[in-house]
Amino acid sequence: MKYQSQAVAKPYFIAAIGLFLGQILFGLIMGLQYVVGDYLFPAIPFNVARMVHTNLLIVWLLFGFMGAAYYLIPEESERELYSPKLALAMFWIFLVAGAATILGYLLVPYATLAEMTGNDILATMGREFLEQPLPTKVGIVIVALAMLFNLSMTVLKGRKTAINLVMLLGLWGLAIFFLFSFYNPANLVKDKFYWWWVVHLWVEGVWELIMGAMLAFVLIKVTGVDREVIEKWLYIIIAMALISGLIGTGHHYYWIGTPEYWQWWGSVFSAMEPIPFFMMTLFAFNMVNRRRREHPNQAAVLWALGTGVMAFLGAGVWGFLHTLAPVNFYTHGSQITAAHGHMAFYGAYAMVVLTMISYTMPILRGREANSRKAQVMEMWAFWLMTIAMVFITLFLTAAGILQIWLQRIAAEPMGFMAAQDQVALFYWMREITGLVFFTGLTLYIVSFFVKGEEARAS
Amino acid sequence: MSSAFTKSAARNIFYGGAVFFFLLLVGLSFDTMQTLPKRDNRENLNESAIRGKHIWETRNCIGCHTLLGEGAYFAPELGNVYTRRGPDFIKAWIQSQPTGVPGRRQMPNFNLTDAQLDDLVEFFKYTAGIDTAKWPPNIEG
Numbered sequence: 001m002k003y004q005s006q007a008v009a010k011p012y013f014i015a016a017i018g019l020f021l022g023q024i025l026f027g028l029i030m031g032l033q034y035v036v037g038d039y040l041f042p043a044i045p046f047n048v049a050r051m052v053h054t055n056l057l058i059v060w061l062l063f064g065f066m067g068a069a070y071y072l073i074p075e076e077s078e079r080e081l082y083s084p085k086l087a088l089a090m091f092w093i094f095l096v097a098g099a100a101t102i103l104g105y106l107l108v109p110y111a112t113l114a115e116m117t118g119n120d121i122l123a124t125m126g127r128e129f130l131e132q133p134l135p136t137k138v139g140i141v142i143v144a145l146a147m148l149f150n151l152s153m154t155v156l157k158g159r160k161t162a163i164n165l166v167m168l169l170g171l172w173g174l175a176i177f178f179l180f181s182f183y184n185p186a187n188l189v190k191d192k193f194y195w196w197w198v199v200h201l202w203v204e205g206v207w208e209l210i211m212g213a214m215l216a217f218v219l220i221k222v223t224g225v226d227r228e229v230i231e232k233w234l235y236i237i238i239a240m241a242l243i244s245g246l247i248g249t250g251h252h253y254y255w256i257g258t259p260e261y262w263q264w265w266g267s268v269f270s271a272m273e274p275i276p277f278f279m280m281t282l283f284a285f286n287m288v289n290r291r292r293r294e295h296p297n298q299a300a301v302l303w304a305l306g307t308g309v310m311a312f313l314g315a316g317v318w319g320f321l322h323t324l325a326p327v328n329f330y331t332h333g334s335q336i337t338a339a340h341g342h343m344a345f346y347g348a349y350a351m352v353v354l355t356m357i358s359y360t361m362p363i364l365r366g367r368e369a370n371s372r373k374a375q376v377m378e379m380w381a382f383w384l385m386t387i388a389m390v391f392i393t394l395f396l397t398a399a400g401i402l403q404i405w406l407q408r409i410a411a412e413p414m415g416f417m418a419a420q421d422q423v424a425l426f427y428w429m430r431e432i433t434g435l436v437f438f439t440g441l442t443l444y445i446v447s448f449f450v451k452g453e454e455a456r457a458s
Numbered sequence: 459m460s461s462a463f464t465k466s467a468a469r470n471i472f473y474g475g476a477v478f479f480f481l482l483l484v485g486l487s488f489d490t491m492q493t494l495p496k497r498d499n500r501e502n503l504n505e506s507a508i509r510g511k512h513i514w515e516t517r518n519c520i521g522c523h524t525l526l527g528e529g530a531y532f533a534p535e536l537g538n539v540y541t542r543r544g545p546d547f548i549k550a551w552i553q554s555q556p557t558g559v560p561g562r563r564q565m566p567n568f569n570l571t572d573a574q575l576d577d578l579v580e581f582f583k584y585t586a587g588i589d590t591a592k593w594p595p596n597i598e599g
């Protein structure tokens with residue numbers, strides 16, 4: 001660690017991992033409810049488990065992004081963080097707000113929660129991913145603004161590099177587009193239209209900047225490749241991300257009451273969205289092949305390469321699979337969407353946060369890299385989680401193809417519930433694979449407690 | 459990448475591209491808003507339907523169902539449920555939940571009043587009238 005204040009990243013990363021574990025537990029509950037419909041009913045209805053699962057995902061990724069920012073911005077700016085105290089205060093505010101929100105979902109009927117938290121003053125709740133009560137949404141904005149102030153002051157007074165500028169720009173974008181979550185018109189078409197300005201413009205827009213900056217930072221550190229080269233790649237990747245992804249929003253405007261020209265705009269531009277993800281794969285492999293040093297943290301190198309590959313598969317390949325309007329007509333809102341959502345979120349954002357954690361955590365704990373033994377365990381965790389996610393995606397894709405065939409294409413279309421019964425086998429396999437994922441995650445957490453002799457550069 | 463292509467060239471493409479395509483998105487969105495009155499069935503978005511949307515949101519129905527293909531994939535599509543089932547079925551269905559059939563996916567009972575059920579039905583009538591470019595492929599959603 002070059003600067004003392006980088007240490008504030010540590011609680012952020014620990015919280016991220018803890019919430020990740022919670023996310024997976026609720027994923028497993030839902031996976032079982034898919035096949036044993038009355039499991040835990042009425043204590044935890046499916047929709048409640050789903051809110052917990054997806055909201056924990058978003059919150060832990062945000063913790064990961066923030067921790068990453070507090071670590072890399074001082075190092076890139078070559079100075080201490082403007083205010084480590086503010087960063088720590090925001091950590092606790094965010095953690096308490098997050099925990100209270102999740103408990104609210106679990107303990108209070110949603111309608112009561114809405115009433116208690118002022119949803120009648122400004123109705124924002126009850127939309128997918130944006131289920132948070134108003135005070136939580138306001139809290140997210142406050143935490144984000146305080147962080148942006150803190151980081152911007154640090155960068156303004158320090159060295160400006162492509163990496164810290166892109167990271168900062170990505171985080172500003174994240175905060176700004178989140179503001180659309182406060183706009184919820186009664187007109188359903190408009191509601192849906194601007195809902196995507198949060199969801200799509202996050203994952204296929206500004207988050208790619210954050211991801212690119214994090215990946216570039218770790219690659220510089222573990223490969224020792226010249227900064228000029230890495231930063232040039234970074235700019236090209238994020239340029240392609242926004243050039244394709246902004247108008248690519250149109251792939252969500254095919255069937256929600258918006259004009260039909262979106263079928264053209266959306267198909268053409270979103271068909272180009274895999275390009276930046278493919279470039280990230282090339283980027284990671286290229287830099288590692290051209291490395292000028294053997295970094296002792298081989299686990300971090302593995303995570304960085306894995307992110308490149310899995311982001312391309314999940315976002316690029318599985319995204320392309322259903323993004324053209326004539327295909328999306330059949331796949332829209334099916335298990336294909338779920339398959340893509342899982343591999344894309346895991347492969348891009350979960351893995352880039354885990355890459356950053358893998359690289360920084362040993363340093364935050366006072367060593368360049370973990371012991372060989374701990375790293376081997378971490379790499380086992382990498383393979384278990386990643387391979388499990390590949391199979392979860394394949395099973396959901398199989399379920400999706402059958403579902404579409406039975407319910408939407410067959411001459412005598414089956415009802416939704418009947419079609420679900422037909423594909424139950426795949427849901428069972430998804431659940432079992434989910435247990436493998438859980439095993440991998442457990443091993444990952446255990447790897448933090450494995451001692452042994454510190455690994456050194458060879 | 460070749461060294462003739464410099465970092466600052468890459469940076470300029472990024473900033474130029476981002477600004478240009480963001481403005482294009484804003485422009486297309488502006489045009490969309492102009493076109494919507496022809497497609498979004500706003501003439502049927504009455505007070506009752508607006509209340510229905512609020513009930514839909516505050517019960518988190520989207521956490522199990524899709525609506526125009528967006529939401530969760532655990533329970534049937536409801537954007538066209540008004541056409542598929544009709545108002546009476548919808549009301550009776552919501553009132554009689556949960557089915558309690560062992561092992562079958564369950565929908566909670568939300569203890570809605572008759573007026574609230576009417577609002578929900580009005581909301582579904584409004585959603586079913588939105589011009590969705592012929593989606594879903596058939597009545598099953």
Ligand code: HEM
Pocket residue numbers: 128203204251252270271273274311314315316318319320321322323324328331332333334337340341342344345348349527528529
């Ligand atoms: C890391 C980046 C990405 C993430 C995290 C991601 C995640 C998601 C998620 C969670 C959904 C479901 C949204 C909902 O609940 O309605 C979704 C939908 C979709 N995504 Fe992505 N995505 C990414 C990149 C891409 C790319 C690059 C493409 C195209 C090439 C793409 C194409 C689509 C399409 C067409 C849908 C709509 C599916 C439907 O009609 O049901 N995604 N994405």
Ligand code: HEM
Pocket residue numbers: 024027028030031034050053054057337338341342345346350430431433434435437438529530531532
């Ligand atoms: C490992 C075990 C997991 C299981 C069994 C599981 C199960 C589920 C289930 C049943 C849903 C709801 C699907 C529906 O709406 O019907 C869901 C949604 C979701 N899960 Fe998971 N999940 C797991 C892990 C993960 C991981 C690791 C991630 C990402 C890092 C993730 C991200 C998501 C997302 C983004 C959604 C919303 C998808 C959409 O709207 O299309 N899940 N999950």
Ligand SMILES: [Fe+2]
Pocket residue numbers: 200204248249251252
């Ligand atoms: Fe998208």
